[in-house]
Amino acid sequence: MSISKFMPLPDAIAEYVFDGASVAFEGFSHLVPFAAAHETIRQRRQGLTLVRMTPDLIFDQMIGMGCADRVFFSYAGNPGVGLLRRMRDAVENAWPNPIEIREHSHAAFANAYVAGASGLSFMVFRGYRGVDLPKFNPDIRTVRCPFGGEELAAVRAINPDVAIIHAQRADHAGNVLVEGIVGMQKEAVFAAERTVVTVEEIVEDLNSHPNACVLPGWLLDAVCVVPGGAHPSYAQGYYGRDNAAYREWNSISADRKTFLAWMKTHVLDQTPDVFASRVLWREDAA
């Protein structure tokens, strides 16, 4: 195991996230890799294809800061609060730049990741019957079951250039444990060419169990310690979701000027270290 996998987050983003790359930032409301996204924004990456089932605040921020040319997604809302105002501004008014959207349902997106993770070019599933999305997304086709004849949906595999996830902890060999709502992080990592992982901490022993979701160090390219790196989402066992921040985002993102001023103060003028001060670890964490 190469020790060089452990690196500061700015180095990992500089090394692996290039202009024009397709980048999956996964985490299904849980363990959303905000610190890595903010670092990507600070390094002024452009022309990215942003890949994520639930764009959430993380893509609202990246789209509003002009990082994205294309967005792949399956549910674009601020969960429980409302719509994503920066993403809407890009789709409806091309601000700050036009973006192409490529949209799936959750089931389809999950299957596309599974195809990518499995080394297949597509995945088949029972879905998209009678609905309008297949007219607009060329990655949706139909196939006929060769055994029984049932017509099924086929979706093109998703294989991002880079997958970025946040996880609870890594051991000294760079093996990473993800637990709680595990979403599609494992599939995104297997599907991607390169992987950057931020973790809450490095421990002697992962304190795992035989069926846990552990990503071995040899699958990963960079492991960066960023305590609090999922804020304002949460890290099960470490800190809770900052629901107040999700609610506040609705007004921060409502207006372009307010948004840009907020991004300057809270993202552009900061470093990854600031995330530790945004959360309170549980006393019994890890």
Next chain:
Amino acid sequence: MMDYTSVEMMTVAASRALQSNDICFAGVGPPSEACNLARLVHAPGITLIYESGAVRARPDVLPLSVGDGELCETALNTVSVAEMFRYWLQGGNIPIGFLGAAQIDRFGNINTTVVGDYRHPRIRLPGGGGAPEIAGSCGQVYIIVKQSRRGFVRELDFVTTFGHGSGGKSRQETGFATAGPTIVFTDMAVWRPDPRTKELSVVSLHAGVSREQMQNSVGWEIKYADKVEETPVPTPIELERLRALHSRTRAAHSGRHQGLIKAQASRPDHRARNTG
């Protein structure tokens, strides 16, 4: 009699459709609220499943997002999103799906994608999320949605989720083996599809709602069932549990690090509940 709002009436009416032995895929927001009210009032054994992978979740407070830690911490177990959609849902293991809607038409088809043209939308809505395949793979679908002219439209701008298509045998002809929408709960009424035409028809009006008010909130000519009942008003217990659930939820969602404090405080509780 206690005073109540029309939205409380909607949630209570929806909760009554669920039984203790039901297994239900709960959409976040109003569907999840109705599902948890049922669990807290008359269906303590109900199995609630969330698309984030949480199986048999028993949240103390309503989740703000479908991936809140509260769901995972109170669940029997949590699986990956791929496993949830592939094995649990597509595999045919979830009899009821409970969904919300932005726009709905008279055949129970749903739009949560765009208002206006897809490529140049007037309003870009969140998109389908889990709904299209929940509506396809669950045995039947319950829908909860407030009535309004904007929401109950003659023609959808976009079909995100297939209900009964153009009515009649349209659902079977499109290849579905499942029943689709079987009941719709609103803040004014309860609707069910006509057995033959599949057009949504009013089967029950909430207390004090007139047919004129109904017609003013719906963009097509409403059909009524032969016998239209009056929805029983919420009981004191139903209202008390619903309001307590809301006040716990508000407290949990307003503080900046409440999730953390709650997580610490609830651990012993959580064990007690699961062994009890």
